[in-house]
Amino acid sequence: MSQSLTEIAQLLKDCTKKVQLIYAFNGSGKTRLSREFRLLIDPKDTGEEPEEQEESVIKIMYYNAFTEDLFYWDNDLDADTNRKLIIRPNNFTNLALQFLRDQGLDNNIVTNFQHFTSDSITPFFNEEYTTQDDNGNNIVIKAYSEVTFSVTSGDDQNEDNIKISKGEESNFIWCVYYSLIEQIVELLNIPEAEDRSSNQFDDLEYVFIDDPISSLDENHLIELAVNLAQLIKKSNGIKFIISTHNPLFYNVLYNELGSKACYMLNKLEDGTFDLIEKMGDSNKSFSYHLYLRDVIKQAIDKNEVSKYHFVLLRNLYEKTANFLGHQKWSDLLPNDNREAYVSRIMNFYSHSTLSSEEVREPTTPEKEMVNLLFKNLLDNSKYLQGEIATDSTIEEVVSTITAANETV
Numbered sequence: 001m002s003q004s005l006t007e008i009a010q011l012l013k014d015c016t017k018k019v020q021l022i023y024a025f026n027g028s029g030k031t032r033l034s035r036e037f038r039l040l041i042d043p044k045d046t047g048e049e050p051e052e053q054e055e056s057v058i059k060i061m062y063y064n065a066f067t068e069d070l071f072y073w074d075n076d077l078d079a080d081t082n083r084k085l086i087i088r089p090n091n092f093t094n095l096a097l098q099f100l101r102d103q104g105l106d107n108n109i110v111t112n113f114q115h116f117t118s119d120s121i122t123p124f125f126n127e128e129y130t131t132q133d134d135n136g137n138n139i140v141i142k143a144y145s146e147v148t149f150s151v152t153s154g155d156d157q158n159e160d161n162i163k164i165s166k167g168e169e170s171n172f173i174w175c176v177y178y179s180l181i182e183q184i185v186e187l188l189n190i191p192e193a194e195d196r197s198s199n200q201f202d203d204l205e206y207v208f209i210d211d212p213i214s215s216l217d218e219n220h221l222i223e224l225a226v227n228l229a230q231l232i233k234k235s236n237g238i239k240f241i242i243s244t245h246n247p248l249f250y251n252v253l254y255n256e257l258g259s260k261a262c263y264m265l266n267k268l269e270d271g272t273f274d275l276i277e278k279m280g281d282s283n284k285s286f287s288y289h290l291y292l293r294d295v296i297k298q299a300i301d302k303n304e305v306s307k308y309h310f311v312l313l314r315n316l317y318e319k320t321a322n323f324l325g326h327q328k329w330s331d332l333l334p335n336d337n338r339e340a341y342v343s344r345i346m347n348f349y350s351h352s353t354l355s356s357e358e359v360r361e362p363t364t365p366e367k368e369m370v371n372l373l374f375k376n377l378l379d380n381s382k383y384l385q386g387e388i389a390t391d392s393t394i395e396e397v398v399s400t401i402t403a404a405n406e407t408v
Contacts, residue, residue: 002272005029008265009037011275012241017261019232022243022275023250024265025295026308029273030243033265034064034208037241041206057203058095061184063177064210071173073163074146083163084126085147085172096180097144099200101125105179106144112175116213116220117168120152147172167215174212178228181207185235208241211249218248225249229256289323292316293384296374305367313370320381334376341373 003011012020024030042059070093076082087093100106106125113123128143150160164172184201193202212224229252232240243265244250254262266274292312299305317329326332333341362370378384 002268002270002274005033005036005273006040008033008273008275009040012037013040015261017259018239019253019257019260020239020241021250021253021257021260021262022241022265023247023263023278024243024245024267026245028245028265028267030210030245030265031064031066033273034062034210034241034243035066037206037208038062058092058201059203060206060208061092061177061181061204062208062210063174063212064208067177068170068173071169075163076161081161083148083161085149085169087145087147089142089145094142095200097142099183099198100176100180101144102198103183105183108179108182109172109175112179113172116171116175116216116224121162121164121168122150122152123172124148124150170215171213178212178231182231185231185238188238189234189236204238206239206241208243210243211245214246221246221249222252225252226256229253232257289316289319289384292319293378296370300367300371300374303367305362305370307362309370310362313373316384317373317377320377320384324381332377332380333373341369 022030022033038060070088070090072086072088074082074084074086076084087097100109110123114121124147125144126141126146126148129141130138131141133139148160149162149164150158151162152158184204187196187198188201188204190196193199196202209228212228213221216224225248228242242253254260262278264274264276264278266276268274292315296309296312296316299309314329317332321327321329321332324332330338330342
C-alpha cells in the first residue's frame with residue numbers, strides 16, 4: 001500500500017527492533033525519509049536564527065546529505081593559500097563540536113580518516129582565536145569550527161592548507177560523525193547518568209545513517225560496515241536506522257546484526273512510496289539481480305535510458321559474472337567489439353557518486369548499445385531467465401518478486 005514519507009517515518013518509529021535496515025536505489029527518497037524521521041522525533045523548526053535558539057536536548061542524530069552541507073570550503077580566493085573547511089554553526093554542531101573538543105576526539109578522527117584515505121593527509125582542527133570582521137569588529141572563532149589539511153610528500157616535505165577531494169571530504173565528515181557516535185555510545189553505556197563525564201546526550205533515542213561513504217572501495221566498505229555493526233551491538237538504549245543503495249553494504253550489515261527489521265523503499269509513479277518488509281540479504285530477499293534486470297528493461301521499453309542505467313547495467317554484468325565464475329565482468333560482453341563496449345560503459349560509470357564532475361546524458365546510439373548489451377546478457381545467462389516485466393510499474397515488479405520468494 002502506497003504511503004507518504006511521513007507515514008513511513010511513523011512506521012519506523014513504531015518498530016520495536018534495535019536496528020532497521022532499508023535498501024533503496026538512489027533517488028528513491030532515502031535522504032528525505034531521514035529528514036522526515038528527524039522532524040517526527042525532534043521537531044525544532046522555530047524560525048529563529050541558530051544563535052537565538054535555546055540550547056535543547058538531542059533525541060536523534062542523523063548522517064545524510066544535510067550533514068555534509070554543514071561543512072563548506074573557504075578557498076581563500078584572494079591569496080589562494082589559506083584554504084580551510086568551515087563547520088557551519090547551529091544547535092547540533094555547536095553541541096557536537098564542544099563535545100568533541102572536551103573529549104579530545106581529534107586524534108580519533110584523524111586516525112579513522114587516514115585509515116580510509118591516506119596517512120599522508122592530516123587534518124587539523126583550529127583552536128579558539130579572536131579576529132576582526134570587515135568592519136573592524138572583534139569576533140571570536142570557536143575551537144573546532146575550522147579544519148585545515150596538510151599533505152606529506154615523498155621527501156617528507158609538508159604542503160599545508162591543501163584542498164582535499166570531494167570523496168576525501170565526505171570521508172572526513174563521516175569520520176567526525178562516527179567518532180562522535182562512538183564516544184556517545186561509550187558514554188551512554190555507563191548505567192548511572194551522574195557517573196558520565198557529560199550528560200549532553202542522555203536523551204538520545206535514535207541514530208539515522210543514510211549511505212555513509214559511497215566512494216570507498218569494496219574492502220574498506222566491508223570494514224566500515226563491520227565496524228559500524230560492532231558499534232551498534234555495543235550500544236545500549238539507542239535504536240539505529242540505516243539506509244543505503246549499496247547491496248554489499250546492506251548485506252554485510254544484514255549478516256553482522258541481529259534484532260533487526262529489513263525493508264526495501266520504493267518510490268511510485270504517483271510520488272508516493274512503499275516500504276516493503278524483507279527477510280534475507282539483498283539477493284535472497286528481493287532478488288536484487290532480477291530487480292536490476294527489470295529496472296533496465298523498463299527504461300529501455302520507455303526510451304528513458306539515462307547515465308544511471310549504465311551503472312545498473314555494469315552492476316548486473318558484475319553480479320552475473322560472479323555467479324557464473326568469471327573473473328572479469330567484461331568476459332560476458334560480445335566478442336566483436338568488447339573493448340569498445342567496456343570503454344563506453346566506463347565513461348558513464350564511477351565508483352564514486354561524490355564526483356563533482358557532471359557526466360553528459362547518453363546519446364541515442366549509446367542508449368541502443370544498452371539495449372544490445374542487455375539483450376546479450378539475457379540471451380546468454382539462465383541466471384536472468386524468467387518472465388520479464390515489460391509494462392509493469394516498479395511497484396508491480398517488486399510485488400511479483402516478493403510473491404515468488406514467498407512461494408519458494
